[in-house]
Amino acid sequence: MRARKIQLSGFGGPEVLQVAEFEVPALGPRDVLVRSHAIGVGWPDVYVRTGTYPWQHLFPMPATPGIEMAGRVAAAGAEVADLQVGRPVYVSSRLMGFRGGCYAEAMVVPRDVLVELPGNVDLDVAAGLAYYQLAVALLRAAGAARPAGWAMVSGASGGVGTALVQTAKAFGYRVLASVGHDDKRAHATAVGADAVINYRTDAAAAAIAGITGGHGVDLWLESFVGPDFGQVFRSMAPWGKVMLYNAVGGHPAPAFFDDWRAAMGKCVSVQYFSMHVYEDDPQAMRDLLSAAMRLIVDGAIKPPAGTFFKLEDAAQAHRLLESGTNRGRIFLRP
Ligand SMILES: NC(=O)c1ccc[n+]([C@@H]2O[C@H](COP(=O)([O-])OP(=O)(O)OC[C@H]3O[C@@H](n4cnc5c(N)ncnc54)[C@H](OP(=O)(O)O)[C@@H]3O)[C@@H](O)[C@H]2O)c1
Incomplete structure (x- = not known):
């Protein structure tokens, strides 16, 4: 054949x-x-x-x-x-x-x-399914020890971003989505974001403070990064976590560590995640796929x-x- x-x-x-x-x-x-x-x-x-x-x-x-x-x-x-x-x-x-x-x-x-x-x-x-598998993996890796709180999904209109908005909602987070164009706002809202900012036109730190009532972001999910990424610490909640899963925008400026340290009172952690961590653990991959599939079959995610x-x-x-x-x-x- x-x-x-x-x-x-x-x-x-x-x-x-x-x-x-x-x-x-x-x-x-x-x-x-x-x-x-x-x-x-x-x-x-x-x-x-x-x-x-x-x-x-x-x-x-x-x-x-x-x-x-x-x-x-x-x-x-x-x-x-x-x-x-x-x-x-x-x-x-x-x-x-x-x-x-x-x-x-x-x-x-x-x-x-x-x-x-x-x-x-x-x-x-x-x-x-792979992006929902990734979303479940990221959210599990972020830890569920504390109440879910606010999750920020950057690039929320993209493939992974869409999966993350929906999966974070299913994990109990309130979701703040960020997009780079106003015509992407409707998509982020339609897939479940509680609030959407346009990072190109909104003053992000002020907008996030307003939306979260001054609390800040508990979990920031990011694949762009780029030179200005140190500003993220201004918007993080105490014990917040920044999860990176790529850095297509390049490295943060050298002042990144200074920005991080300036926010030391908030004890923010930064983790870099890749699905390749499971490369030698097919059972873990299957478990993540099953978890993602269950969320979809049960109707928690559409x-x-x-x-x-x-x-x-x-x-x-x-x-x-x-x-x-x-x-x-x-x-x-x-
Ligand atoms: N770590 C892992 O295990 C893993 C696994 C799979 C995928 N990934 C990564 O996840 C990322 C997202 O994948 P995806 O399929 O969701 O991509 P996508 O559909 O293209 O979405 C990416 C979003 O990022 C934003 N963006 C801003 N600047 C960009 C730039 N210079 N180039 C491309 N996008 C830009 C865009 O939204 P705005 O215009 O609204 O900003 C875009 O919607 C990729 O970098 C991919 O490599 C990681």
């Missing part, structure tokens, strides 16, 4: 994402053939495409990006007795050692790394509809992601 996938013709811009035909490998006894229904598109895929992923060695060329996909069982190996054809399943490359490969019409996946989905699950939603592109239009999907103008998640439809 032949199928199509996206393959990198080299590192570079979105145009290096090319359609390639391949012969689907024969199934081993414990393998499952999964027919893709929807494929999540995310920044790790962009980093793989540009050759800048810190775990690039896990994506040998010619690489096929994609860390998650939801689909249905199309065939199973002789020793796979518990998965019927048609069964909805989720493929996470994180459970396969971050080797990508999900930008494809079909994948052969070892049974043991396949995640079964509830029969009534919306596969378009399930294809975006992910907004994503933006879909055809598989062959993966380049357009990357252009939209890199433009920073998307709302929520982007997906490929094979």
Whole structure:
């Protein structure tokens, strides 16, 4: 059987994402053939495409990006007795050692790394589970020892930001969202933010003080950072925590430590988080996926509809992601 996938013709811009035909490998006894229904598109895929992923060695060329996909069982190996054809399943490359490969019409996946989905699950939603898994991981890592309080989600209209707003609400936080354009406010509100600020036009520290009644932010979730990030300490509550999960805006200015120290009376902590901390712990990854799935299946979280592109239009999907103008998640439809 032949199928199509996206393959990198080299590192570079979105145009290096090319359609390639391949012969689907024969199934081993414990393998499952999964027919893709929807494929999540995310920044790790962009980093793989540009050759800048810190775990690039896990994506040998010619690489096929994609860390998650939801689909249905199309065939199973002789020793796979518990998965019927048609069964909805989720493929996470994180459970396969971050080797990508999900930008494809079909994948052969070892049974043991396949995640079964509830029969009534919306596969378009399930294809975006990785960001809810990340959100659960971040919120658990932030600790739940104290009452949840106020969470600040920066970049709240993006894929992870949307998942964080919704998951933080499900964890009991009041959520303050920050966006860079007024036309993104409505999205942040629609997915559950209690208050929204535009960091480009609002005086952030004053706005946050006003919204939180002077209390400040208990948990600040951030992937931009940048030179002015030291200002975050002005807005933190006592014992507050800053969770970084990327720094696309670059390093904070050297005065960051001075800014931190100036707020020492508040005992604020800063933690840098990556899902790769679970690389050698697939059971923990599965537990996080299950927790995220439960929140969705139980209705505590209702992910907004994503933006879909055809598989062959993966380049357009990357252009939209890199433009920073998307709302929520982007997906490929094979
Ligand atoms: N640590 C981990 O384990 C992990 C796992 C997955 C993803 N991530 C990271 O999570 C981050 C968010 O991913 P995503 O898929 O949610 O991205 P996204 O949909 O593009 O959202 C990112 C948001 O950040 C804001 N932003 C501000 N300046 C930006 C810039 N220069 N470039 C891009 N965005 C900018 C944009 O909102 P405004 O215009 O409103 O500011 C944008 O909506 C990425 O950096 C990704 O690498 C981390």
